[in-house]
Amino acid sequence: MNAPPNITDHLVLFMPSGKRGRFAKGTTILDAARQLGVYVESVCGGRATCGRCQIEVQEGHFAKHKISSSRDSISPVGPKEARYAEKRALPAGRRLSCSATIEGDLVVDVPQDAIVNAQVVRKDADQRVIERYPAVQLCYVEVDEPDMHKPLGDLDRLKAALGKDWGFNRLEADAHLLSQVQGILRQGEWAVTAAVHHDDEADAARIIALWPGLKNEAYGIACDIGSTTIAMHMVSLLSGRVVASAGASNPQIRFGEDLMSRVSYVMMNPDGRQAMTKAVRQEVSKLVDKVATEGGVERTDILDAVFVGNPIMHHLFLGIDPTELGGAPFALAVSGAVKARASDLRLNLNPGARLYMLPCIAGHVGADAAAVTLSEGPYRQDEMMLIVDVGTNAEIVLGNRERVVTASSPTGPAFEGAEISSGQRAAPGAIERVRIDRETLEPRFRVIGSELWSDEPGFAEAVQATGVSGICGSGIIEVIAEMYLSGIVSEDGVIDGALAERSPRIFSEGRTFSYLLHEGEPRITVTQNDVRAIQLAKAALYAGTKLLMEKQGVTTVDTIRFAGAFGSFIDPTYAMTLGLIPDCELDKVSAVGNAAGTGARMALLNRNHRREIEETVRRIEKIETALEPKFQEHFVYAMALPNKVDPYPKLGRQVTLPPRKVLSDGGTEGPRRRSREERAARRRR
């Protein structure tokens, strides 16, 4: 509040932020919210025409806050508000905060359009609400007409109006608007809506787009460029609502399946970098078409765009040669956040649309990992949180409010089903769930695209279209964990040939033995080499985690978040069985799906989140595993199943007792039941 509070002023409490203050009777609720820094959207600037500033009054006595609130404490509906309610159907109980004034003590509820990410898989199924404070804001203004006595230009009078009504001290305009401002002002009869980009408080704000009259909706896109898939959301910059989502394979796959083969392609082909940049940008453009069509939105209504990706995807999207990332010292060309115009990257949105890329953390820990960190926010809380994002490398983040450390561990592609004899990428037909009978050693499994187990009636028909084609990452984890729990694989990772006598599933292949998971076309087996590959991958993951825990001086973590597609479908119990993750209460382990996408949306909807992650990335301590002698040591120890020197004693108990018991029930479901939504999401892939 500008003036010192008067004791006769009324107390107003805003929920859910909990911010409160005293205000003079007659203050509009919008003004009160702004004075307290409570974000309430408004486009029309208090003219009761945009309807964006709706609030609700909570009634009753709120003992905790020592405040009583009733509808009588707010002014009755006035003519302007009544006109809006009649024309636009204001929902019951809702008021326009620009018109309603404070007449007594009040508890005001600012409705938050709940932002639920269908891909976010959490046990607590909490709804994610992203507080909104977008870098691009729509501002309706009425502009003075030309005046020979005060010969200011059209643009200058527009700036003056934006300054007066919206408080911008310093405003510049994009050059492409110079030739348009004249016509748009006249078309709107001196009433226009400007899109103002103001990402960094310290810099001048910029007018980036302009429409005649009231423009009441604008969009942004949040895009995660993965090496395998590109996922895009289109989000309303005003309500925060996800309007449309789309995904596609990364077309760079034709230049190389994994990251390193794409770097090699660039090194071997003079035009390789350009070709891959063009390919990814074209696919991004196609996705923009998709989300725009799905959302019924014009490309020119898209004003902001946030991109994340691992360092190599990040560089290729920006048109930067990624060769340096292929070898030590893994030098990023740019690590800080990238702020540009969408058109700088030839991305065809509104001509004034802006683009933001989150910072990269290190040469192996990219903007996607930064987005995951922003989404999960270990630095925002006291618990020691471990975040694991498994791909060809595993990005590991460990920390809390005090300190955050990070590393990338070279797990190799085994977790993605590569380098596994029957491995394949997660796709319909791939085995994703496995159970092995502890007595008969007979397997049962489920494949992506069907909810039936292989021993249930109708399975053959259900998988007719795809067949049973291989084992995906989460399937590999389960089958090896089940082989271990059934005694087929020893703690050393050796397939026990002696069992060949007990079951035809175990059979000799030269000097080692394999396990027959499925007799068909193709024949799906788990070989000794497969077990070794998973041992190596999990040892790398463990060693990285252990290193970070040592840096933090902890022997346990409080919570574990599995990010990414692999993380979404891996079963935490099996991950613990194999020693992929350290000791932790099972209900504190959760898969957070496309947390990178969530982080991108956060940066899109709230510019403060940009500053937050930029600052966090500057502070994060980056551990380069290749430079840490202890890493090799941890790695060797972690080869055993479970880790020979058990680093997580509690885990040992969990693994050896309850899971075996649970699993020996032979239940049709794994330790954690996948929800209907999750399964539906999976089928859509």
Added chain:
Amino acid sequence: MNAPPNITDHLVLFMPSGKRGRFAKGTTILDAARQLGVYVESVCGGRATCGRCQIEVQEGHFAKHKISSSRDSISPVGPKEARYAEKRALPAGRRLSCSATIEGDLVVDVPQDAIVNAQVVRKDADQRVIERYPAVQLCYVEVDEPDMHKPLGDLDRLKAALGKDWGFNRLEADAHLLSQVQGILRQGEWAVTAAVHHDDEADAARIIALWPGLKNEAYGIACDIGSTTIAMHMVSLLSGRVVASAGASNPQIRFGEDLMSRVSYVMMNPDGRQAMTKAVRQEVSKLVDKVATEGGVERTDILDAVFVGNPIMHHLFLGIDPTELGGAPFALAVSGAVKARASDLRLNLNPGARLYMLPCIAGHVGADAAAVTLSEGPYRQDEMMLIVDVGTNAEIVLGNRERVVTASSPTGPAFEGAEISSGQRAAPGAIERVRIDRETLEPRFRVIGSELWSDEPGFAEAVQATGVSGICGSGIIEVIAEMYLSGIVSEDGVIDGALAERSPRIFSEGRTFSYLLHEGEPRITVTQNDVRAIQLAKAALYAGTKLLMEKQGVTTVDTIRFAGAFGSFIDPTYAMTLGLIPDCELDKVSAVGNAAGTGARMALLNRNHRREIEETVRRIEKIETALEPKFQEHFVYAMALPNKVDPYPKLGRQVTLPPRKVLSDGGTEGPRRRSREERAARRRR
């Protein structure tokens, strides 16, 4: 100074700025200059390699400043400086201020490359020095190599180095550099020169270009887009030196000779605006080629560009429809300064080059008038200064430190030789000087392209190539003034038919009389209508000036500056004779040539001049003559020769006495002798 001055510190006085301070022994002179805010250029950041920071020590006792200075008060030449002197031939007496340290009291001379504008025509012939503080600065830095322990990106380490060595707190980089920074850093072996654009102190600075190693020169262009001609200078952003100049006709002339016919063309032709924008931008681009070729400079070495022009030229160059400027309320689309990238206007300079256009003052008073105001700086001094820039309209600025007022007066094109029966634009063959014998009424004249008077031997041969083709603007003024002074024209502006008896030069044309100036092909005469046209034009100019003088509450002015081509060639005495300008000491009247171009160069070389003119334009009081009833009144009175109610009594005396006497000497020169330089400049046109 950061620390409080110590009495044992040495006093250092910098010239020509006169700034002084006390510094500890051993402080480098460059550091001392920076602490005092004395601009000393430096690219290499104190490494004694760029040689830009040269200074001289003044020796002797400077009583006025109470300081004695000697060469012993500066450190001897060290090894780095010696190496530079050997390699690059440091001029005698010069020292590198980054290496030389303070060892005693000192008077330091910062050599200013004097910036003399060949077109600037002043009696005092003062040299114009533009203090340098360009918006674009070259900064050499040595960048940390990549470090796996601190995985900052290449760009981020570059920013860190620029922050450390050059004090930039906040730096962004242009998007086009993202893909280049990697290669350039490695090519320069981690030593690079960045061009940093920092126009507005409050905003983040931006890296706009990057070169490997030391880049020791960069250029800017200053361009005045006139409706008739476009003039461009290319200037070193480091020394301030004009490296090359070029001019060309404005190709828009093919769409319309004068401003209003070009506006009409836009109104009548759907693609008219685009065609004229394209034409002027193409011509500007050709001029860039010319100055770059002349200066031996690559286009990519041009990093900044300043443009000025009248409102219609300004709008057409920016791609803005000028139709609104064709009628009341003469609304500018944009009046404030325009900041853009050169590429936004499809101007092909360095990809990161910036562009700045000075603000327009009003619908008829453009960025060119702002540049003239910046150049002449009435607001910087106490005297009441009148600035007159005569074209189709006359822009008039009147003011001093206290207050500046401005107006545009509709003189029409008579002063440019249009609407005059034998009128023509200033070009070889046009009569520019006229004398009429008071007794015989016989004329003598001179034409552009020859220094001979028409009655001198060899005249016919001298003008053989062009002939005598018409009368230009300054010729019209002179012939009518001479006709008045000879009694051929009365105070009412009537050609006295009675004189036809005395001289065949006066002859009847129906109801009025004319004066035969030249019998030839074509026959050149001055008709009664011609006298009327000049009467109208001069009355408009007078009325505008009178209006502004009334606003200022003054009856005389202290100084008069004639800007523009017309102003350069008009003779002040004749201008006074006809009453174009108010009473003023003759030696306080000067022509300042292309002051708009000078103002553009000032804005190019010193960003503070940009803020200065932006602030000045905001403060200037704009008088719209069409809205001032007094304007018509003044206009009617001013029709007389000289003004019937003489507004400038002193002028009356000057006109009626000394000039007649001087002129009746029949001297071969007019009241003011044109200098050799002026004549040479004229011939080059």
